[in-house]
Amino acid sequence: MGNESVLEIKDVSKIYKTKGAFFGSKGKDVTALNRISFDIFKGEIFGLVGESGSGKTTAGRLIVSLEEANSGKIFLDGSEIIGLRGRKRKEFRRKVQMIFQDPYQSLNPQRSIYDTVSEPLKIHGMGNASTRKDLARETLQSVGLSPPDDFLFRYPHRLSGGQRQRVAIARAMILNPTFVIADEPTSMLDASISAQIFNILLDMRNRLGVTQMFITHSLAAARYLCDRVAVIYQGNLMEVGPAEEVISNPKHPYTQALLDAVPKFGHDRDARRYGSLLTKDRDVEEDAGCAFFPRCAVAHEDRCGRKQPGLAQLGDGHLVACFRLEAMHEA
């Protein structure tokens, strides 16, 4: 795995303007992403971990161009993706694919599996009826839907959730993309089925070298699947680094709070507790400080309440957005 970047996100912000409840009244602006920056390297599985409202799904949607950022730049293989039109946009669509969370909603119920999986080929004018069928069979086989002929002409309602998600992966993979975003692909599936899907994603990386971004709320899943992870909270990146390192040695109080919250059993019961979460949120007047300030048990009233810290290097690719750590690092 080289250090070549496939994806570069620089200072990207996304703001949703909401309308007020009554005619004429102004709504609040919701900052879904606040000037975030990160790179994803070739051949890696990069995890974006956050709870609901963190902005992780928005980040995914911006990268696949389902929505446009309000500011900042996104580069795929060195070319800017915001504002792509025509042929270049079509090329982008071939290279970047997405697997969505809900397998019950992401497949058109009126289309057969063959139609769904071969549609990308038709859109890009690739192959003919016979070669498309062969490619569809091959792709279904590679995601474990075997024998593929059993599945080609079924409709989604005859498939289980796990099977549907495999079809979604097949559809994403049939164009041989270089970059795939999986947005919570297993949160609606049972554990044993999720494990099957994880192994398919790992196989895609190992066998085909597909670079991936895995969006999840589960640190455990990120630990299993990802090479590096970024923890996102209310539109801000809090911590980025090698997955094993961030999860076993979390430096940001929010990451620590997430780890404390994971239910533990067996030998895990005596695992380390960080205690970085306040039992009752602080009353905060302004929005200016660190996003996590109202809930942070180790925050410094002066610094943390006034400015949002940026990501700072701790060494070995581990970055943290925390004034406490900046101070310790400088000392």
Next chain:
Amino acid sequence: MALLEVENVSIGYNTKKGYLKAVEGVSFTLEEGASLGFVGESGCGKTTIGMALMGLLPPNGSVREGRILFEGKNTLTMSDEEIRKIRWRKMAMIFQAAMNALNPVQRVGSQIAEAILVHDLSIGKEEAMGQVEALFDLVGIPRDRLRDYPHQYSGGMKQRAVIAMALACHPKLIIADEPTTALDVIVQAQILGEIKDLQKEFNLSIIFISHDISIVADMCKVIGVMYAGQLVEFGPREKVFESPAHPYTKALLSSFPTVTGEKSDLIPIPGETPNLVIPPSGCRFCDRCSGPGSSCKIETPDWVEIGPGHKTLCCRC
């Protein structure tokens, strides 16, 4: 006498495709103040058991066989009147996706008061509201949110409101069916902690139903593992998780990623859950088992005692 004794209960649903044997021959007991967790994947029958205990099976569902003894009396032979006296007053349920079960056009406080008034005809509206205030204090919802509508509550608050509703009539037993599934991990941890505190404070018996093995292990001292409608392993949590006996329990444990401990390969369970309209002969897990024996497909497995209070339904064990 145990608070709850379930004896050889079998439950099925009449569906268009035939009679679905959702639960087969399940037996267990629950003492007062004890916690029991049912863990299993979708379709294993754990929610069906919860609904049957409450007498809330849908019209096409029925308990075909067995007895459910609550405080010594069989709820399956009770009249509707008698069941209503138990339901909510002695036994309450926190339903799956309960937060979506709150009436969107009724103020939250008033919904909970309604639950109280329906089950206690001796008190009036004001007294009921007073009880709701006390409940809100108990579950940690600020009193000034009593008159809000559900959409004004966050996910965590809605779940707390639902827990308040379950506690409203001071039941002895609470059945919590996936009470934290839709919540973020930090809110989930808070809610689970609050449920544990409430359990201690009121000496509640809890049946906790979840697909998430780590939650069940965290919350309950005794675990029942369910697969395809059957209880396949039952015992103290330490034994079931640290020395699982049934191949399905072992497989289930290996399919959950963890944040601590050794990072091992996730071993998915091949295949799919069996058709419960025409369940397979012999052991229901045989087709997916990593090491089936020669008679597993023909003989129905029997309970095997592994240790004190720890048993498994397996031919090979």
